[in-house]
Amino acid sequence: MFAFCTFFGIIPSFKTNAQESANFCGTYYSIGDVAFIEAHIAGTYRNFSQRMAASGGTIEIPVQIHIACPSNDPVSCFPETAIDNAINVLNALYANVPMHFYECADRNYIYETAGVVNNNNLSEFTLCSPHDVAGVVNIYFVDKIFPNPPSTSTPLGYAPTTPQVGADRIFIARRTITDDIVLYPDLILVHEMAHFFGVYHTHGSGVPGATDELVNGSNCNIAGDEICDTPADPANMAFFVTHITDEYCEYPATLSPYCCDANGENYSPLSNNIMFAYYCVYGTFNAFTDGQYSRIWDGYYGFRSYLSDAGNLAMRDNWYDVGQEPNYTANDLLEWEDIWVSPDLWNCIDDPNCTEHQDPEYKASGGSNYLRVRITNRGCSPTPEGRKLHLYWTRARTGETWIYHWLHTPLNQTTNGHPLGHMITSNPSDPLQAIPLDIPPLNPEETIVITQPWQAPNPQWYDGDDGFSVGASPMLCFLARITGEIATSPSSIEGEENNIAVGYNVKASNNIVTRNCALTDLDPLNLNNTPRSIIIENINNQLTLTDVHLTDITRNTPNPFTNYGSIYLLLDEQLWNNWQASGGQSAGLTYTEYDRTLRVTDAQEATLYDIPFESGEQRQIAVRFELATASGKKPEILPAQTQHYSFYLWHSSTLPAEEEMLKGGGIFEVAIHPRPLDAISLTALPVACHPNPIQGNMPAQIQFTMLQSAPIRVDIYDINGKQISCITPSQTYQKGTHLLALNPQDLPLKSGMYFCRITTPQGYGGCKIAVAR
Ligand SMILES: [Zn+2]
Numbered sequence: 001m002f003a004f005c006t007f008f009g010i011i012p013s014f015k016t017n018a019q020e021s022a023n024f025c026g027t028y029y030s031i032g033d034v035a036f037i038e039a040h041i042a043g044t045y046r047n048f049s050q051r052m053a054a055s056g057g058t059i060e061i062p063v064q065i066h067i068a069c070p071s072n073d074p075v076s077c078f079p080e081t082a083i084d085n086a087i088n089v090l091n092a093l094y095a096n097v098p099m100h101f102y103e104c105a106d107r108n109y110i111y112e113t114a115g116v117v118n119n120n121n122l123s124e125f126t127l128c129s130p131h132d133v134a135g136v137v138n139i140y141f142v143d144k145i146f147p148n149p150p151s152t153s154t155p156l157g158y159a160p161t162t163p164q165v166g167a168d169r170i171f172i173a174r175r176t177i178t179d180d181i182v183l184y185p186d187l188i189l190v191h192e193m194a195h196f197f198g199v200y201h202t203h204g205s206g207v208p209g210a211t212d213e214l215v216n217g218s219n220c221n222i223a224g225d226e227i228c229d230t231p232a233d234p235a236n237m238a239f240f241v242t243h244i245t246d247e248y249c250e251y252p253a254t255l256s257p258y259c260c261d262a263n264g265e266n267y268s269p270l271s272n273n274i275m276f277a278y279y280c281v282y283g284t285f286n287a288f289t290d291g292q293y294s295r296i297w298d299g300y301y302g303f304r305s306y307l308s309d310a311g312n313l314a315m316r317d318n319w320y321d322v323g324q325e326p327n328y329t330a331n332d333l334l335e336w337e338d339i340w341v342s343p344d345l346w347n348c349i350d351d352p353n354c355t356e357h358q359d360p361e362y363k364a365s366g367g368s369n370y371l372r373v374r375i376t377n378r379g380c381s382p383t384p385e386g387r388k389l390h391l392y393w394t395r396a397r398t399g400e401t402w403i404y405h406w407l408h409t410p411l412n413q414t415t416n417g418h419p420l421g422h423m424i425t426s427n428p429s430d431p432l433q434a435i436p437l438d439i440p441p442l443n444p445e446e447t448i449v450i451t452q453p454w455q456a457p458n459p460q461w462y463d464g465d466d467g468f469s470v471g472a473s474p475m476l477c478f479l480a481r482i483t484g485e486i487a488t489s490p491s492s493i494e495g496e497e498n499n500i501a502v503g504y505n506v507k508a509s510n511n512i513v514t515r516n517c518a519l520t521d522l523d524p525l526n527l528n529n530t531p532r533s534i535i536i537e538n539i540n541n542q543l544t545l546t547d548v549h550l551t552d553i554t555r556n557t558p559n560p561f562t563n564y565g566s567i568y569l570l571l572d573e574q575l576w577n578n579w580q581a582s583g584g585q586s587a588g589l590t591y592t593e594y595d596r597t598l599r600v601t602d603a604q605e606a607t608l609y610d611i612p613f614e615s616g617e618q619r620q621i622a623v624r625f626e627l628a629t630a631s632g633k634k635p636e637i638l639p640a641q642t643q644h645y646s647f648y649l650w651h652s653s654t655l656p657a658e659e660e661m662l663k664g665g666g667i668f669e670v671a672i673h674p675r676p677l678d679a680i681s682l683t684a685l686p687v688a689c690h691p692n693p694i695q696g697n698m699p700a701q702i703q704f705t706m707l708q709s710a711p712i713r714v715d716i717y718d719i720n721g722k723q724i725s726c727i728t729p730s731q732t733y734q735k736g737t738h739l740l741a742l743n744p745q746d747l748p749l750k751s752g753m754y755f756c757r758i759t760t761p762q763g764y765g766g767c768k769i770a771v772a773r
Helices: 029-039 046-054 082-095 121-128 186-197 237-246 290-304 502-508 524-529 573-581 678-683
Strands: 023-025 059-066 098-105 108-112 137-142 155-159 171-172 345-348 369-377 385-394 422-424 431-434 437-439 446-452 472-483 514-516 530-537 544-551 566-571 589-591 597-600 604-611 617-628 643-652 667-672 687-690 700-706 715-718 723-727 737-740 753-758 763-772
Touching: 023 186, 029 290, 046 171, 046 290, 059 290, 059 472, 082 098, 082 186, 098 290, 121 137, 155 186, 171 186, 186 290, 345 472, 345 514, 369 472, 385 446, 431 472, 437 446, 544 678, 566 573, 566 604, 573 604, 573 617, 589 604, 597 604, 617 643, 617 667, 687 753, 700 753
Parallel strands: 023 155, 059 098, 059 108, 059 137, 137 171, 472 530, 687 763
Antiparallel strands: 155 171, 345 369, 369 446, 385 422, 385 437, 385 472, 472 514, 530 617, 544 604, 544 643, 566 597, 566 617, 589 597, 643 667, 687 700, 700 737, 715 723, 715 753, 753 763
16 A cells, blocks of 8 residues: 555645655543543434534534644734544544534634644643633644654644643644654554544554553453454554554554463454554545444434534633633643732722722712623534623632622621622512623624623621721622523523532633722721721531631742731630630741730741631631831832732631631732832822820811812721711812811810821822820
């Protein structure tokens, strides 16, 4: 048999170098891959008519073709004619399954890419993640596939063998790594597509050169390729290389002297099977057996039946998430990226069209904030009618559980009946009755932003109620989820119907996103002094001893936060008492002069040990960041650029069920600017308090300078950010310097350090007030 003599019209190869090593298939099966495939393939062999009857007809498979070219020159790209031919050959052969492949969108050209590294997720991720279409087979026609580990043998194609929902790929190379052009994508595509549906090489799932299948066929259904009409094949590489260098590519009917199996019998493999481990363009490796067709059919129904081009509505968990799941980090596939700062979910205080997140503000007048959600169709076809958007908020915790913490129920409110969570898109008269928002049909890659007015909770609900007494700015967590997808859609993995925790859902599906934020920024003048609080809750149905941890999860920052400032934990009264009563053990923390306040001495991890929590008990804890070191000194050197820090507040106990819940919120973020915020604001609007300190009941006043005529508001806070009083003079103040007398009832009753802030339409000003009673 000579080259080019094939019934399905392989395009002649341009291969000219007979010294070239074998061009092989780079598909590799891990133990986990094999376990997955075997668990999902029924292994019931049927002939063609039986398959037709069982499936009800031809299986339609959507594909998206990507053509990755090493330069901007179209000559460097895989030629369209070769791709056309490959699709035609694929459909001619797979009609026997019966299966039909169609391109669900235009071919996607990617220029200036070096190729892809075989079986290297990171390389694949870099090339493919911006381009993958969810729910379809993404076929990448690349320039080269680099062997991994490096070798002179060239993989010309490979297919990740188990589902990567949203990232189902096949790779086909145009050139070897020694630059020989080897255009036979039809052979490679037909072969790799069979891997994609669970068909092994004829020798089996292991490396070539040996097989555990016996020549007599007695173990044919559990050994080798686990298919009985493909006889045992040792896939002897030495034999193959000898023959291809002779430009013959004929697998002999009898492999003598390459004997023998465990019984001493000579192998007698098929000489034309397309699942031989090497691509053999000069031979007639062009046929599947009926057993292989049946296994493709079984593979589709076993683990690939989610393939569909019915659109895919996606939101991103973080800025690096490209809309597919799981959303690996850009640098490390073993890590997840942050999931509490979705760029596709944000709040606007006043302007319903704002494009940057603003921490929500409680409006005593009953006015609205606006929650905004950006949704993109990452699929191959328009999305149908009937998709819905649901929105929620909850008081941030060290572990929100779905769905309990996101609804206003008698179990999820303060003792005074104030909600600790709420469905935003709900009927106000019946908080448990969801009124989701409609998502209109979107074309592929089309994006929509949906805006929903909502009323932020009153921060004072969470101060004093239930023994909460840290007086801090409460942290909220938003959640948006899309429903209405078909059950197997990439957008439908999560769901309360499956009782899966939110943390898992957020990571494993692109139809659910969250964002953590402070409810209100009580004191923007002294941002670093504003504590923000979250709830710790024992969600177990028994008393637990709980450890509370603050862990530095800051990335990519040259200097730790403690080079510039201090971190304090503030415990509510009951939490403090419970901790003290159980021994008051801690690590990385030290007592301070302030009530129920500890300073962090080990910012990598600070821990409070063995705090008893009754079942369902909720306690409040706050974190305060201060731009002053432990000795009270302001840092002399500030970073040249703004530095962002993240700290994770979480809890643990000895109960194993807790682990899943720890994937919830509790993230505290703080930034250090080259110039302190208070310095910027103070120079913008000069304010001074007289006298200072205020002693006894002496009259006090605030001196301030207006840049323009305007009304003002004066707020006084304690050192924890808790508001003491709010003064709103009826008069408008002209440009210039003024004195405002403070009434005794506006002043703090207790001695201590307080902050005064004046707010005008032009900006803020502030000063410290020391009170000595
Ligand atoms: Zn292969």
